[in-house]
Amino acid sequence: MSIKGQIAIVGAAETSELGRIPQLSALGLHADAAVNAIRDCGIDKAEIDGVASAGQSPVAVAKHLGITPTWVDGTSVGGCSFMLHVRHAAAAIAAGMCEVVLVTHGESGRSRVGNGAWSPDLQSLNGQFEVPYGPTGPPTMFPIGVLRYMKETGLTAEQLATVAVVQRQWAAQNPRAMMRDPITVEDVLASRMIAYPMHLLECCLVTDGGGALLVTSAERARSMDLTSPPVYVLGTGESCETPMVSQMEDFTTSKAFRVSGAKAFAESGIGHADVDHLMIYDAFAHLPIYGLEDLGFVGRGEAAAFIGEGNTAPGGSLPLNTNGGGLSYTHTGMYGMFAIQESVRQLRGTAAAQVPGVEVSVAHGVGGMFGASGTLVLTNQAQ
Amino acid sequence: MTEPAELPAPAPQPNLETQPFWDATAEGRFLLKRCDTCGTVIWYPRFLCPDCHGTETSWFEASGRGTIYTFTIVRRGQGPYAGAAPYVAAYVTLDEGPTILTNIVGCPPEQVEIGQPVEVVWHDTGEGSALYRFRPVG
Numbered sequence: 001m002s003i004k005g006q007i008a009i010v011g012a013a014e015t016s017e018l019g020r021i022p023q024l025s026a027l028g029l030h031a032d033a034a035v036n037a038i039r040d041c042g043i044d045k046a047e048i049d050g051v052a053s054a055g056q057s058p059v060a061v062a063k064h065l066g067i068t069p070t071w072v073d074g075t076s077v078g079g080c081s082f083m084l085h086v087r088h089a090a091a092a093i094a095a096g097m098c099e100v101v102l103v104t105h106g107e108s109g110r111s112r113v114g115n116g117a118w119s120p121d122l123q124s125l126n127g128q129f130e131v132p133y134g135p136t137g138p139p140t141m142f143p144i145g146v147l148r149y150m151k152e153t154g155l156t157a158e159q160l161a162t163v164a165v166v167q168r169q170w171a172a173q174n175p176r177a178m179m180r181d182p183i184t185v186e187d188v189l190a191s192r193m194i195a196y197p198m199h200l201l202e203c204c205l206v207t208d209g210g211g212a213l214l215v216t217s218a219e220r221a222r223s224m225d226l227t228s229p230p231v232y233v234l235g236t237g238e239s240c241e242t243p244m245v246s247q248m249e250d251f252t253t254s255k256a257f258r259v260s261g262a263k264a265f266a267e268s269g270i271g272h273a274d275v276d277h278l279m280i281y282d283a284f285a286h287l288p289i290y291g292l293e294d295l296g297f298v299g300r301g302e303a304a305a306f307i308g309e310g311n312t313a314p315g316g317s318l319p320l321n322t323n324g325g326g327l328s329y330t331h332t333g334m335y336g337m338f339a340i341q342e343s344v345r346q347l348r349g350t351a352a353a354q355v356p357g358v359e360v361s362v363a364h365g366v367g368g369m370f371g372a373s374g375t376l377v378l379t380n381q382a383q
Numbered sequence: 384m385t386e387p388a389e390l391p392a393p394a395p396q397p398n399l400e401t402q403p404f405w406d407a408t409a410e411g412r413f414l415l416k417r418c419d420t421c422g423t424v425i426w427y428p429r430f431l432c433p434d435c436h437g438t439e440t441s442w443f444e445a446s447g448r449g450t451i452y453t454f455t456i457v458r459r460g461q462g463p464y465a466g467a468a469p470y471v472a473a474y475v476t477l478d479e480g481p482t483i484l485t486n487i488v489g490c491p492p493e494q495v496e497i498g499q500p501v502e503v504v505w506h507d508t509g510e511g512s513a514l515y516r517f518r519p520v521g
Binding site for chain 2: 032114
């Protein structure tokens with residue numbers, strides 16, 4: 001049994017503002033995005049019978065919005081959780097458990113309003129075997145494998161910096177992007193060193209914001225009076241590898257990426273050449289490099305040259321992270337929702353930096369530090 | 384308007400969504416929100432109406448009167464409430480509609496009954512806010 005083409009995203013929206021939103025709590029950001037998505041597709045909230053969210057509990061989100069669901073998903077495996085929510089929602093809708101699912105994200109990453117404090121459980125595995133050695137969270141822990149990748153593949157500091165430069169080219173076309181001024185490789189390499197070899201401009205932003213999706217069956221979508229055409233789910237994948245980044249099988253490639261990506265592509269039945277637009281969650285500049293290789297768009301060690309040749313830049317053959325990404329657009333903490341939102345916009349033809357003729361878009365997310373992964377293959381073509 | 388606490392009064396930590404509510408407590412005013420679109424009275428304070436999702440809402444001052452809906456007598460307090468037991472944790476239904484968690488004060492716990500009319504009293508937290516508690520009327 002496959003859900004290929006049977007499920008549609010019929011509503012998609014982000015919070016009214018992005019960046020600094022101290023007037024809303026994290027839960028308020030979920031609600032703001034949800035209301036915008038509900039208005040986006042013109043549905044009555046009484047039709048929503050499924051709720052999925054991460055960060056804030058779906059229980060809190062449902063209560064805040066006055067929704068009584070028959071299906072609830074609180075999968076929380078980091079920033080790719082929303083890819084998994086769409087996948088789980090697709091299965092639940094196909095199984096008849098629910099008909100219209102609301103997926104929400106909201107995070108007060110910058111203002112820290114009602115967002116909870118980050119403190120590791122010192123008895124957890126990483127609390128015992130990583131935290132005592134002084135890593136300061138994602139900025140040190142996430143890129144720690146990239147130096148090994150550089151050693152093994154010959155990736156240069158300039159090539160890594162180019163990832164940030166190209167994404168800024170996209171962001172420059174996007175009024176909602178937080179960082180829009182053009183930058184050069186020299187600018188990136190001259191920016192403050194955060195944790196060797198990562199410079200400030202190679203690290204994601206820290207912002208407030210959120211996003212929401214409404215997912216239903218393609219059949220029901222046909223009977224709805226939608227303001228935007230449906231975006232159909234062609235294939236989905238998910239996987240996980242390790243709660244401790246130090247226990248990856250190989251620090252130069254993500255097993256969770258490879259498994260999730262292969263699953264989504266297999267279900268969709270498409271080949272890489274069919275992909276018109278790509279989103280790869282970029283918490284740090286090396287993630288698009290890992291993603292391009294682990295999803296199979298290029299071979300081992302080829303991603304940096306592929307980016308350097310302009311293939312992922314405006315006008316290139318594989319437009320990548322066209323909103324500007326976590327590096328330049330926004331990064332609340334669990335950015336995966338924004339990758340999906342940009343895929344939907346590109347497929348609707350409403351993106352700020354619209355790529356002409358997008359029919360297939362892939363949104364790929366990471367959870368934690370290469371801990372988990374989720375992949376969506378989406379299309380605007382009814383199956 | 385506020386009076387010294389007979390129970391601990393730990394200060395809540397407001398955010399911009401709830402700040403007007405907590406600011407008003409320092410003046411002994413219990414604010415509720417009403418949806419400008421459908422009239423629903425909204426509790427807890429938030430920027431939208433949970434009924435119609437309208438985002439135009441207005442604060443108004445509640446009467447401070449209500450009725451005990453149900454309650455329990457806490458026999459062992461925790462944190463700031465260590466040593467404060469016995470005390471009453473109750474749900475009070477406000478005259479305006481919402482039901483909220485609070486304490487019943489001003490009478491021995493064993494005299495508290497479901498259905499008793501109550502009125503708000505304010506206990507200063509010492510940090511620019513007050514906790515709403517309720518005491519039996521008459």
